Amino acid sequence: MSTADLFTILRGLPWTAALTLGAFLAGAVLGVPLVAARQSRILPLRFVAMVFIQIVRGIPPILWLFIIFFGLGMSVFPISPFNAALAGLGLIAAANMAEIYRGALASIHFGQWEASSALNLGRWYTLTDVVAPQAFRVALPSAASYLIGLMKETAVASTIGVSELAFQGNQLSQLTFRGLEVFALVGMFYILLSLPVAWLSRVADGYLQAKVAR
Amino acid sequence: MDGAVLHLGSGKPTMTEDDALAAKGVPSAKGQARKPLIKLDKLSKHYGNHTVLDGIDLEVMPGEVLAIIGPSGSGKSTLLRCINYLEPPDGGHVSIGDISLNAAAPAGRSELSTLRRSVGMVFQSFNLFPHMTVLRNVSLAQERVLGRSRRSADERSMQLLKRVGLADKAEQYPGRCSGGQQQRIAIARALALDPDVMLFDEPTSALDPELGLEVLAVMRELAETGMTMIVVTHEMSFAENVSDTVMIMADGKIIEKGPSADVMRNPQQERTKRFLRAVHDR
Numbered sequence: 001m002s003t004a005d006l007f008t009i010l011r012g013l014p015w016t017a018a019l020t021l022g023a024f025l026a027g028a029v030l031g032v033p034l035v036a037a038r039q040s041r042i043l044p045l046r047f048v049a050m051v052f053i054q055i056v057r058g059i060p061p062i063l064w065l066f067i068i069f070f071g072l073g074m075s076v077f078p079i080s081p082f083n084a085a086l087a088g089l090g091l092i093a094a095a096n097m098a099e100i101y102r103g104a105l106a107s108i109h110f111g112q113w114e115a116s117s118a119l120n121l122g123r124w125y126t127l128t129d130v131v132a133p134q135a136f137r138v139a140l141p142s143a144a145s146y147l148i149g150l151m152k153e154t155a156v157a158s159t160i161g162v163s164e165l166a167f168q169g170n171q172l173s174q175l176t177f178r179g180l181e182v183f184a185l186v187g188m189f190y191i192l193l194s195l196p197v198a199w200l201s202r203v204a205d206g207y208l209q210a211k212v213a214r
Numbered sequence: 215m216d217g218a219v220l221h222l223g224s225g226k227p228t229m230t231e232d233d234a235l236a237a238k239g240v241p242s243a244k245g246q247a248r249k250p251l252i253k254l255d256k257l258s259k260h261y262g263n264h265t266v267l268d269g270i271d272l273e274v275m276p277g278e279v280l281a282i283i284g285p286s287g288s289g290k291s292t293l294l295r296c297i298n299y300l301e302p303p304d305g306g307h308v309s310i311g312d313i314s315l316n317a318a319a320p321a322g323r324s325e326l327s328t329l330r331r332s333v334g335m336v337f338q339s340f341n342l343f344p345h346m347t348v349l350r351n352v353s354l355a356q357e358r359v360l361g362r363s364r365r366s367a368d369e370r371s372m373q374l375l376k377r378v379g380l381a382d383k384a385e386q387y388p389g390r391c392s393g394g395q396q397q398r399i400a401i402a403r404a405l406a407l408d409p410d411v412m413l414f415d416e417p418t419s420a421l422d423p424e425l426g427l428e429v430l431a432v433m434r435e436l437a438e439t440g441m442t443m444i445v446v447t448h449e450m451s452f453a454e455n456v457s458d459t460v461m462i463m464a465d466g467k468i469i470e471k472g473p474s475a476d477v478m479r480n481p482q483q484e485r486t487k488r489f490l491r492a493v494h495d496r
Binding site (some may be wrong): 107109111112113114117118119121122125129130134137 | 327334339342357358
């Protein structure tokens, strides 16, 4: 394989990275109102959020991309492959992050809520000062492993023509008929991308744990 | 007792609850009728069909230290938690100072906030915030609730930490402190909001006897400064020696209540005798 081939694959790297980070950020942000609705005291809101999360998580990612790109994109509003993939994966990430947040919130001991009530902190400060910082720490390892999972999931975007890593690999293998080497190389790039995430998550977790040290 | 005008040092042949308080130097405005700080009226609480509190009537005078003892499941802790609406009661009235809440009607947010502002609470499991330093634990609510500046909150916190003997722990995280230290920090945290009354929910039950002692010492000191306290406890010596009044509960009812020495040494009710005998025989 030539250096030019390597560069062909490398051209997919920024797309994979952008799609991963974009979808994750969208999910991390949108997951907050979603979990708020999921935990709301208003029953209809809670129900709608629960159904929404179930539907989003229940349909395979590749189908979501087809629905958005071929379905909505061809009939309702034109959308580029990248934006369609970003929207689809962002949606899925939001549902998954909402569930990660929910688990983290559930892990907070009820005594923390009680102490906050007794101190008259009010709902907002209880959340921002007491519960959220602790839940964040609990959510961190799950969120990091989800981020790595999401990164691998971005490969489905190749099916709607986003020229990310898997797409470039596929093109190249069809051009060179050297699928084994090409896809091995593509796989290596995915691993390389996941390493800093895993490392960062461990460092952050270690730092927070040393700080709190129960 | 209502309407009784009681002057400091007014001599009476028998020691009443009020005399006991007066003897302690608890402020009772001269020439004014002493009004109870806390008044519970037919307070009740149910979990489904189970009655946890069965029409509790209770008055606590300013400066009074009331110990609530009794077997597990008698409703002691629930009573305490109903006073600051940590668990909303479902019948009767709660009055603290000038605030009065009707348990039958849903409590408004501002009413609740006013009520809670005058009540400090200490829990069995301390419930400190593990992700904040000891100092932040004590300062947080001062800033958020009382609107104090960081600096004046920290100043007040340091005073209180000194008072409970833990000024040197200010920059530590609670996880590095012993249980006894954590509970003393929790007391400082509650005091930081300048409450009118302090509620203690089995403050020493999660501690070994030695660590419990340091918490009891802080509570005794607090009682001597005239803080109104309601203490749910299994510490009989605290009930007998520190508290002014003792109340025995069983099955959601008050069985007996009176000056601590009387109740502890000369109980009138069979249920009380049985409970105290069981405690002493251990």
